[in-house]
Amino acid sequence: MDELRLQVEDLTVQYGAYTAIAGLNLGIPRGQYVVLIGENGAGKSSLLKCVGGWIRPSQGSLRMDGQLFEEHERALRAQVKLVPDTPAFYPELNAWEHVDLVMSAHRRRRDEDLRREARSWFDAFGIDRSREAYPSSFSRGMQYKLAIIMSILTRPNVLLLDEPYGPLDPASQSYLAGQLTQLAAMGVSIIVSTHLLPNEHPPERVIMLDQGSLALDIPLSEKWNPESDVPLALIPEQLLRQVLAERRGLPHE
Amino acid sequence: MNELIAVGRIRYRRSRAQWFYWLKVLGVDDQKPDIWQSLYALYLLAIVCGWVVLSWAGIVSIAHYLGGPVSALWLHRLPLIFTLVAILVVTWQVARIPLRLGHGDLEWLAPSPISRRIPVLFDLIPKQAVRLMMITLIGSVLASAIHAPQYLGLGLLVGLWWLAMESFGYAASLWRASRPRGPLPGLWIAVLLGLVGLLSVLRAPMVWPSHFVILPLTEHAWQTAFMGVGAWLIAGWLAIWLAAPSVHMLTIQKGSVLYADIRGLGTRYAPNPGLVQELRQKAVLSRRRPWGRLPEGSSRWWELGRWFWSMVRMPGQILRFFELSLFLRAGLLLASDRRISLAWLIWVFVAYWFRRASLSRWFRTDVGDPFIRQFWPDTLAHRLVWSTLHPLLWVLAIAVAAWVILPAGTEFTLTHLLFLIGLAVSWWLGEAVLIIRQIDNDGRTDGAHLGSVVAVGAMMFVGAQLHHPGAALAVPIILLLWFFGQWQTGSAS
Known part of the structure; x- marks a missing residue:
């Protein structure tokens, strides 16, 4: 568990004059389920995009399993999957064909277990009847579910989800949280950027960003336990208020 | 009456915002409205009106003369x-x-x-x-x-x-x-x-x-x-x-x-018709049931099946490739006819407006969005080949068939055949070079059509200047060498 899967060293991301992330240092062990919180513009999405290899850092470096990302970009990128808040799809392929595409591109088209697993995901997410429909006719939540299924089927070592719970219905939120916990147990490192948490299946660690810097990095157990009266769903909001108040010298209840 | 005024006000503001955009493009500063800015806007309006009237008068005179x-x-x-x-x-x-x-x-x-x-x-x-x-x-x-x-x-x-x-x-x-x-x-x-x-x-x-x-x-x-x-x-x-x-x-x-x-899309509409085309395509597709099923089998069969069913589901593509084939053939005819030395310039001008016949459409969809791109473990060069090989062969086959079948043609020599293949390859790789470079730089894939125009334009220019279509093959050869380098190094990941 302590073996570091992902190391973020002195990471800076700039868009012109705007600094989204400023000198961030982080280590994510193998098989850890981490929740990333922060205000709008705190740098959460930029961090995920950087780790996913979608944007290049302005400064600093990223290591996966000890290997520098910039030196082994292609090989390492294949092990990371990021689901953005609005994923794109092929206009001319139906939902199931997207799953086919993923399996085909990863040379696993004949893997019946994977196919069965895909079916069970469709079923659990309640989109089984829409398998033959174009994703462009889906609602945002359905599109997000499809994107999650596609990403998980590639068996990534690092899974990054940007605001996954927002578009999902409560039943799907709980199902996803449960599956993420299981994936973490299988060794997948998971970073979820969110303001929402389902009440079951808590993450192990909470990281908070504030204006591109690390504001908080603690095990969730420090702030919450299953016997607590406070529902898990309220923890991100509470932490956000508390830490921001401390950092900005504001009164906090 | 109040409703009429309220809706009228909204429409007026919308039109005003659009006008202001174009005025801003022409240098009017809408942040500091003063008399000089207003005079400058009026001056621009007068120029546009004058230009319209003069153009119209010229066309009327020509029509009178010709009719x-x-x-x-x-x-x-x-x-x-x-x-x-x-x-x-x-x-x-x-x-x-x-x-x-x-x-x-x-x-x-x-x-x-x-x-x-x-x-x-x-x-x-x-x-x-x-x-x-x-x-x-x-x-x-x-x-x-x-x-x-x-x-x-x-x-x-x-x-x-x-x-x-x-x-x-x-x-x-x-x-x-x-x-x-x-x-x-x-x-x-x-x-x-x-x-x-x-x-x-x-x-x-x-x-x-x-x-x-x-x-x-x-x-x-x-x-x-x-x-x-x-x-x-x-x-x-x-x-x-x-x-x-x-x-x-x-x-x-x-x-x-x-x-x-x-x-x-607002003001992005004018410079980017590709976006509009994409929206129309999505709207048409979402109203239809998907036809057919992708084939079972190896990845390469899947690739062929994807291309085939995409064509079936979006039949407009077939027409576009047919148009492109005829267009390339027209290029061959112009390059072969030494009497019309400057006609190729018109051909290149048409090529500029012929952006919908993109051979890299599938490639752009595969790598243009980072979410989809992350599912393709290939390098960009490999992906380019596998996602564009079928349309390229299709276009070439139609162009050659049209060459043989259609009456007005040029003699069927190896040089001419190579020239036609060279045109298709330049059209294909010219765009691909820009797409790969843009993805490596900032991830955008729009505007890459210009690469095709420059490549085929260079071919036609060299062919016309040296009075031999064979000499123009230098352009696709340079592009192929560049592409071979990308393939070898796999640097474009």
Whole structure:
């Protein structure tokens, strides 16, 4: 568990004059389920995009399993999957064909277990009847579910989800949280950027960003336990208020 | 009245914002409105108006010079021609959704209890004003070509006549959109057949509005002509006024979504027609059931199947590749004919506007969005080959077939064959070079069509300057060498 899967060293991301992330240092062990919180513009999405290899850092470096990302970009990128808040799809392929595409591109088209697993995901997410429909006719939540299924089927070592719970219905939120916990147990490192948490299946660690810097990095157990009266769903909001108040010298209840 | 003012104010602000964008592009500073900025805006307006008037006057003169008086036989045929055009205008209008709303109007105006006549009014007035101006200009050019007296007056008469016909079609379209269960499908066919049937029964010219357009040419009866067309126009507007309250806004909302999305692109619409094409394609696809199934088997079979079913599901692509094949063949003909040394420049100009025939469409979809791209473990160079090989071969096959089958051709030599292949490869790789470079830099894939134009333009230029198509092969060879380097190093990941 302590073996570091992902190391973020002195990471800076700039868009012109705007600094989204400023000198961030982080280590994510193998098989850890981490929740990333922060205000709008705190740098959460930029961090995920950087780790996913979608944007290049302005400064600093990223290591996966000890290997520098910039030196082994292609090989390492294949092990990371990021689901953005609005994923794109092929206009001319139906939902199931997207799953086919993923399996085909990863040379696993004949893997019946994977196919069965895909079916069970469709079923659990309640989109089984829409398998033959174009994703462009889906609602945002359905599109997000499809994107999650596609990403998980590639068996990534690092899974990054940007605001996954927002578009999902409560039943799907709980199902996803449960599956993420299981994936973490299988060794997948998971970073979820969110303001929402389902009440079951808590993450192990909470990281908070504030204006591109690390504001908080603690095990969730420090702030919450299953016997607590406070529902898990309220923890991100509470932490956000508390830490921001401390950092900005504001009164906090 | 309050509703009218409120909607009018919104429309005014929207138009103003659009005008301000273009004025800003031309250097007017809308942040500091002062007298000098206003004068500069007026100065620009005067230049544009002057340019339009001078261009129009030039075209009118050319049309007069090239044309001649209309013969008695054609004068006799004109009413029928105008009537047939009128039938087409009415049918075209009936087949369309009458009122198209943008975002904002769709969400707030359409569900409100506001009188339906108000959005109809604000849709109709600018549309008809623009149409009147366009048809008047075109009509006056045609009138000048047939040496008609007072060609501008005749142009205006044609413009008003067009508006009258369009108004009747618009009214019918409003009526069509009044059904709670959605617009009556196929009504336009009934209208077309009905009007053609009516034309075959009622041949008397006085019955049809087109009669009035011809009156100045046959009897110099200008006043009667304008009064007659005016009466038809007022009748058309009256029909709209009566039909407007019954229009079903749910139908309008459903039919306006695509239009609203395109409008939502705002000022990006003008420089990026690819985005509009993409939106139209998505809208068409989401209304259809997916045909066929991707094949079982190896990844390469899957690739072929994906391409095949994409073509079946979006048949417009087949037409585009066919067009591209013929276009490449035209390039070959121009390069082979030494008598027309500068014609290739026109060919390159056409190539610039021929952006929809992109061979890299599948490649762009595979790698253009980072979410989709992360599912392809190949390098960019590998992905380019696998996603564009089939369309490239398809285009080449049609181009060669057209070369053999079509009568006007050039001799079938190895040099010419290589030139044709070189053109296709340049079209393909010219765009691919830019896409790969853009993805490596900032991830964008728009505007890459220019790469195709530059590559094929360079080929045509070298071929024309050295008077031999074979010499032009240097361009695709350089592109292939560059691509081979990418393939070898795998640097473009």
